[in-house]
Amino acid sequence: MARSKVMKVLTENPVWRSVFRHKMPSDDRNRVLVVLSNVFLHLHPTKVRKSGVRLSYTWCMGGLTFFIFLVESVTGILLMFYYRPTAEFAFEDIQALGAHVPLGIMRELHRWGAHAMVITVWLHMFRVFLTGSYKPPREFNWNVGVILLVLTLLLSFTGYLLPWDQLAMWAVTVGTNMARATPFLGNEGPGAALLAIGDTPLVHAGSDVRFALLGGRFVAAGALLRFYVLHCIAIPLAAAVLMAVHFWRVRKDGGISGPL
Amino acid sequence: METFKEIVNFLTNPKILLILSVVMFAAGLIFIRFFTKPIVAIAGAAASVVFFGLSMTDENFMLIVAKADNVPIVMMVVLVGFFTWLGMRRAVINDQLMEAGQETMERRETKQKVFVWPDLVYIEFLAIILCTVGLIIWSILLDAPLEEPANPTRTPNPSKAPWYFLGLQEMLVYYDPWIAGVLLPGLIIVGLMAVPYFDPNPKGNGYYTWKERKFAITTFLFGFLILWVTLIFIGTFLRGPNWNFFGLFERWDVAKLEALVNVDLSEYFWVIWLDGGRPTNPLLRELPGLIVTAGYLFLLPPILAKTVFRKFYAEMGPIRFNVMIFLFLMMASLPIKMALRWMFNLKYLVAFPEYFFNI
Ligand code: HEM
Numbered sequence: 001m002a003r004s005k006v007m008k009v010l011t012e013n014p015v016w017r018s019v020f021r022h023k024m025p026s027d028d029r030n031r032v033l034v035v036l037s038n039v040f041l042h043l044h045p046t047k048v049r050k051s052g053v054r055l056s057y058t059w060c061m062g063g064l065t066f067f068i069f070l071v072e073s074v075t076g077i078l079l080m081f082y083y084r085p086t087a088e089f090a091f092e093d094i095q096a097l098g099a100h101v102p103l104g105i106m107r108e109l110h111r112w113g114a115h116a117m118v119i120t121v122w123l124h125m126f127r128v129f130l131t132g133s134y135k136p137p138r139e140f141n142w143n144v145g146v147i148l149l150v151l152t153l154l155l156s157f158t159g160y161l162l163p164w165d166q167l168a169m170w171a172v173t174v175g176t177n178m179a180r181a182t183p184f185l186g187n188e189g190p191g192a193a194l195l196a197i198g199d200t201p202l203v204h205a206g207s208d209v210r211f212a213l214l215g216g217r218f219v220a221a222g223a224l225l226r227f228y229v230l231h232c233i234a235i236p237l238a239a240a241v242l243m244a245v246h247f248w249r250v251r252k253d254g255g256i257s258g259p260l
Numbered sequence: 261m262e263t264f265k266e267i268v269n270f271l272t273n274p275k276i277l278l279i280l281s282v283v284m285f286a287a288g289l290i291f292i293r294f295f296t297k298p299i300v301a302i303a304g305a306a307a308s309v310v311f312f313g314l315s316m317t318d319e320n321f322m323l324i325v326a327k328a329d330n331v332p333i334v335m336m337v338v339l340v341g342f343f344t345w346l347g348m349r350r351a352v353i354n355d356q357l358m359e360a361g362q363e364t365m366e367r368r369e370t371k372q373k374v375f376v377w378p379d380l381v382y383i384e385f386l387a388i389i390l391c392t393v394g395l396i397i398w399s400i401l402l403d404a405p406l407e408e409p410a411n412p413t414r415t416p417n418p419s420k421a422p423w424y425f426l427g428l429q430e431m432l433v434y435y436d437p438w439i440a441g442v443l444l445p446g447l448i449i450v451g452l453m454a455v456p457y458f459d460p461n462p463k464g465n466g467y468y469t470w471k472e473r474k475f476a477i478t479t480f481l482f483g484f485l486i487l488w489v490t491l492i493f494i495g496t497f498l499r500g501p502n503w504n505f506f507g508l509f510e511r512w513d514v515a516k517l518e519a520l521v522n523v524d525l526s527e528y529f530w531v532i533w534l535d536g537g538r539p540t541n542p543l544l545r546e547l548p549g550l551i552v553t554a555g556y557l558f559l560l561p562p563i564l565a566k567t568v569f570r571k572f573y574a575e576m577g578p579i580r581f582n583v584m585i586f587l588f589l590m591m592a593s594l595p596i597k598m599a600l601r602w603m604f605n606l607k608y609l610v611a612f613p614e615y616f617f618n619i
Pocket of ligand 1: 058060061062063065066069121124125128133134138141142143144145146147148149152243246250255256257
């Protein structure tokens with residue numbers, strides 16, 4: 001009795017009614033309305049196949065990947081308040097974050113979340129493969145997924161440089177050294193020597209793809225700034241757009257896959 | 261304890277490890293009904309826990325595992341193991357149901373519809389809560405690493421890429437950077453994107469099954485479990501200073517010298533087999549390797565099309581088949597090159613150091 005009274009006071013007033021346009025979702029009609037009248041829940045259809053909501057079917061890995069992406073966005077924005085992407089300050093700022101914030105775990109949440117997202121996106125792809133969900137009509141969405149997978153790895157990789165410690169600098173050095181060997185476009189790649197005007201080589205250490213990636217010949221201040229911009233703006237933006245496409249296509253392709 | 265460690269160190273020597281993982285992979289799929297039984301999985305999990313516990317007593321192992329950035333790798337191995345088991349178990353159950361003429365688990369429930377609110381929303385909510393709690397606990401227990409400030413003049417030994425790229429870094433051992441770092445990663449992406457257009461099999465869409473998709477699942481599992489996850493494991497735990505191979509419990513000795521006995525195919529052919537000298541003309545010198553490579557890439561596909569993959573060829577037509585088989589052979593070339601390296605110390609099949617072009 002007491003509970004329903006509280007509910008009544010809570011829900012039967014103009015403020016509540018202005019936010020929620022439906023009654024409590026305790027009957028079918030309102031269960032539909034709750035999904036239809038909420039922009040976030042509206043990602044979902046109102047009804048789904050029972051086989052598709054099983055945890056043992058989807059492992060909820062796509063959903064968790066998206067959730068961790070949101071966690072990364074929030075914690076990342078908080079980190080940006082304190083971090084300056086220059087060779088002079090980057091390391092100090094990260095160090096200060098650990099030293100001066102009592103019980104601070106934003107950096108930890110962001111870093112472990114990033115690792116977790118890499119794992120969940122692999123597992124998501126794995127389950128999509130095992131259930132044959134890439135087969136018609138979902139071929140295109142699988143492709144969107146592959147690009148999201150690459151973007152997830154690039155997000156993690158560009159973020160790895162930002163603490164500007166030994167771990168960061170050398171992991172990124174190892175990772176970007178390979179770009180040197182790109183056929184034709186890297187200064188040590190096969191065919192690069194062919195690209196020359198007379199005796200002047202077109203592709204050298206100061207003009208190849210690695211240089212473009214790092215903004216210099218080595219992992220230095222230029223690379224830090226480039227990776228920062230890629231990490232905080234370019235890649236998340238691209239990923240967010242593709243996720244919108246991905247989710248929209250899940251619905252357009254007939255919802256979570258099931259036997260035809 | 262010492263003998264245990266020595267046995268493990270012996271088993272994690274590259275030759276044995278390569279054979280062992282392929283044998284285990286094959287056994288897992290051949291005896292899939294046995295391995296997907298819950299009791300077998302529990303026994304396997306228990307054995308892994310005991311093994312992990314014992315390993316933690318080893319200081320060299322602890323040095324690697326306790327690195328904060330390596331913790332996710334342990335989680336990844338555990339999760340991949342569990343979900344491989346879960347997926348294959350559901351596949352086996354469905355296969356048995358279909359053999360008995362019954363509907364798969366998915367089909368039984370596919371015509372029933374449930375409301376998103378509350379049936380789906382509450383699962384999502386639960387998953388989010390669990391994930392949040394997990395992340396928070398992880399973050400409280402384990403600090404994010406921060407080493408000394410970046411210093412371009414001091415190269416750490418070994419220098420490792422982030423853990424999820426260690427498979428690519430390991431490929432650098434067997435291939436030139438332009439293949440390992442550019443061509444193969446590119447082909448992995450292209451190959452993944454092409455999967456839906458190559459798989460002509462209409463079965464197994466929207467439910468777990470093993471019997472109806474043996475080739476597709478074997479190929480994917482091999483790529484994911486052996487060529488991706490296992491190589492990451494090797495890169496993390498078995499690759500030490502100077503990128504030398506170390507046993508799981510071996511001390512990372514910077515001074516460890518590995519005899520560089522790797523030889524190119526040209527040396528094998530002209531010097532060892534023909535007992536002569538290597539020709540000075542680079543083209544002639546590399547002819548044997550060029551023939552082998554050309555045979556692998558251009559002769560093998562038509563042979564496969566006429567024999568083992570006859571059915572695929574008929575279903576896919578020449579263009580799709582040839583692109584598929586090219587990607588397949590490129591993927592297969594990695595374990596083949598690893599085997600040639602570890603078994604016969606073969607360095608390059610074709611080597612034109614003059615042009616930065618080695619295969
Ligand atoms: C940032 C990365 C990604 C996010 C946030 C994401 C999210 C999702 C979500 C929420 C779903 C709904 C079903 C489920 O949870 O399993 C889904 C389905 C799907 N995803 Fe992803 N995904 C990502 C990456 C990928 C990748 C890497 C692939 C494959 C290469 C992929 C392929 C698909 C396909 C084909 C479906 C439809 C599956 C079905 O209908 O059963 N996605 N994704």
